[in-house]
Amino acid sequence: MEVARLVIAVMLGVAALSAQTPADPDLREGIALTTQGRFEKAIPHFLAAESRGVESFALRFDLALCYVGVRQFPDAIRILSALPPGPNTAQVKDLLAQAYVGDRQADAAWKAFQEAASLAPDRERLYVLVSQACLDEGLTDMGLRVVETGLKKLPGSARLHFQRGIFAAQNDDNEEARKEFAEARKLGPGSDIAYIAEAEQALIEGRMTDVIRSTRAGIHAGYAHYLLLTMLGEALLRTGAAPPTPEFSEAQNALEQAVAQRPSYSSSHIALGRIYLALGRNSDAVTQLEAARRLDPRNKALYPPLASAYQRLSMSGEAKAALAALAALNREDAARIGKADGGRAGYVRK
Numbered sequence: 001m002e003v004a005r006l007v008i009a010v011m012l013g014v015a016a017l018s019a020q021t022p023a024d025p026d027l028r029e030g031i032a033l034t035t036q037g038r039f040e041k042a043i044p045h046f047l048a049a050e051s052r053g054v055e056s057f058a059l060r061f062d063l064a065l066c067y068v069g070v071r072q073f074p075d076a077i078r079i080l081s082a083l084p085p086g087p088n089t090a091q092v093k094d095l096l097a098q099a100y101v102g103d104r105q106a107d108a109a110w111k112a113f114q115e116a117a118s119l120a121p122d123r124e125r126l127y128v129l130v131s132q133a134c135l136d137e138g139l140t141d142m143g144l145r146v147v148e149t150g151l152k153k154l155p156g157s158a159r160l161h162f163q164r165g166i167f168a169a170q171n172d173d174n175e176e177a178r179k180e181f182a183e184a185r186k187l188g189p190g191s192d193i194a195y196i197a198e199a200e201q202a203l204i205e206g207r208m209t210d211v212i213r214s215t216r217a218g219i220h221a222g223y224a225h226y227l228l229l230t231m232l233g234e235a236l237l238r239t240g241a242a243p244p245t246p247e248f249s250e251a252q253n254a255l256e257q258a259v260a261q262r263p264s265y266s267s268s269h270i271a272l273g274r275i276y277l278a279l280g281r282n283s284d285a286v287t288q289l290e291a292a293r294r295l296d297p298r299n300k301a302l303y304p305p306l307a308s309a310y311q312r313l314s315m316s317g318e319a320k321a322a323l324a325a326l327a328a329l330n331r332e333d334a335a336r337i338g339k340a341d342g343g344r345a346g347y348v349r350k
Contacts, residue, residue, distance in 0.1 A: 024049050024052070024054045026045040026046070026048040026049040026052075026054075027045070027046065027049040027054055027056070027058070027059055029042075029045045030042045030043075030045035030046040030049065030059070030062060030063075030066075031058060031062055033045065034062045034065060034066055036263075037069070037262050037263055037264040037265075038263055038264070039065070039066040039067075039069030039070050039264055040066075040069075040070050040294070042062070042066050043063065043066045043067070043070070046059055046062065046063040046066065047063070050063070057083070057086070057088065060079050060082075060083060061079075061080075061083070061088065061091070061092065061095070063079060064076040064079040064080045064095060064099070065095060067079070067099075068095060068098055068099050068102060069264050070294065070295070071102060071294075071295070071297075073099045073100075073102040073103040074103060076095070076096075076099040076102075077096065077099045077100065077103060080092055080095060080096040080099060081096065089119060090116050090119035090120035090123065090126070091116075093112045093113070093115045093116035093119065094112075094113075094116045094120075094123075094125075094126045094129065094130065096112040096116075097109045097110075097112035097113040097116060097130045097133070098129060098130055098133040100112055101130065101133040101134055101136075101137050101139060101142075102133060102136075102137060104137060104139075106139055106142055109130075109134075109139075109142070110142060110145075113126075113130050113146060116130075117149060117153075121153050122153060122154065124150070124154055124157055124159060124160065126150070127146055127147060127149065127150025127151075127153075127154070127157075127160055127163075128150075128159055128160065128163055130143075130146050131143040131144070131146040131147045131150070131163055131167075132163070134146060135166065135167065135170065136296075140167060140170060140171070143167060144164070144167045147160055147163050147164050147167065148164075151164065156187055157187070158183075158184045158185075158187035158188030158191065158193050158194070158197075159184070159188075159193055161180050161181075161183040161184040161187060162180065162181060162184040162193055162196070162197050162200075164180045165177045165178075165179075165180030165181045165183075165184065165197065165200070165201075166200070168180060169200075169204050174204060174205070177201070177204060178201060181197040181198070181200060181201045182197075184197040185197050185198060190221070192218065192223040192225055192228075195214055195215070195217060195218030195221070195223055195228060196218070196225070196227055196228060196231075198210075198214045199211050199214040199215050199218070199228065199231050200231075202214060203231060203235070208235045208238050208239045209239070211231055211232075211235035212232060212235045212236060212239070215228045215229075215231050215232035215235065216232065219232070219254075224257065224261075225261075226257075226258040226259075226261040226262040226265055226268060227258075229254040229255065229257050229258035229261070229268070230254070230255065230258045230265070230267055230268045230271060232250075232251070232254045233251040233252070233254040233255035233258065233268075233271050233272070233275070234251075234267075234271050236248070236250060236251035236254075237251055237271065237274060237275070242278060243278055243279055248275075248278075251271075251275060252272075252275045252279075255268055255271050255272040255275055256272060258272075259272055259288070263291070264295060265295075266291075266292040266295040266296035266299055266302070267292075267299075269288045269289065269291045269292035269295070269302075270288070270289065270292045270299065270301055270302045270305070272288045273285045273286075273287075273288035273289035273292065273302070273305055273306070273309070274305050276288060277305050277308060277309055277312075280312075282309045282312045282313050283309075283313065285305065285306075285309040286306065286309045286310065286313070289302050289305060289306040289309065290306070293306070297325075298329060300326055300329050300330070303322050303323065303325055303326035303329075304326070306322045307319045307320075307322040307323045307326075310322060
């Protein structure tokens with residue numbers, strides 16, 4: 001079962017840190033861009049401030065956060081490991097755990113997570129963000145352990161029940177996922193997470209009409225959240241929306257809003273790239289799909305439309321490279337599945 005990775009990791013906001021408005025203009029701009037999720041654009045501002053001798057915890061922490069956001073995990077680990085203990089140590093260990101997960105250092109990630117949890121056991125975002133990092137990197141066993149640890153401390157957390165539902169769906173346990181999504185809606189009635197959980201359940205079950213209904217209802221209720229906007233755009237495309245229909249225009253508008261709101265979310269870029277491809281805006285499609293590749297190079301959904309866009313631009317070398325990257329990912333997945341199955345042939349739903 002294909003499970004959309006429309007989860008709540010950064011629903012909780014980007015943890016840009018600043019005790020007060022910085023005097024340095026680059027540091028100030030870097031923090032502002034980080035808060036908006038514009039990690040790639042923020043990094044040069046932090047480096048410029050650092051090169052002029054600006055030193056602050058906010059600069060180092062937010063630069064590390066940006067490195068995590070653009071998947072430069074060793075750089076983030078280097079910065080975070082060098083930060084001295086202080087009042088923000090729990091946040092440092094939280095982000096360090098995510099960086100170690102991204103770098104696939106599972107033991108170090110678990111140690112950093114445990115240290116963060118011992119310092120801030122009631123901090124919901126710790127469990128959400130670390131578990132989501134595990135989900136993104138395929139460390140599902142560890143991710144579920146993180147969620148279970150969080151639910152022992154925060155059994156009434158709608159977000160953690162939603163996250164457990166995502167893990168259940170990832171394991172094709174749709175009944176357990178349904179139960180957890182229902183619990184999330186019960187614990188957070190009328191909230192953003194309630195609408196997202198309802199839409200996610202419908203998406204898992206392939207009920208695109210209900211996805212559209214739920215996302216529209218959430219947006220109408222005031223939750224014009226990038227996750228709801230992305231799900232709406234994707235569902236409209238899956239139900240056959242094509243130019244120049246009103247539904248296609250609605251999908252385009254929703255996805256453009258989603259990308260503007262959270263430019264670090266790869267799924268929005270992929271869907272918007274497909275929109276631009278359908279419109280014949282091939283250069284714009286490449287821009288969106290290459291942005292998705294920088295954010296999530298292992299997402300196989302981006303490569304077929306990227307190859308098509310390059311082919312339309314008569315860039316056959318780039319098109320072949322995109323298809324080669326997809327083939328390499330398929331080979332890696334097949335090898336991993338074969339190893340897990342002891343070499344037995346089999347069929348695995350993704």
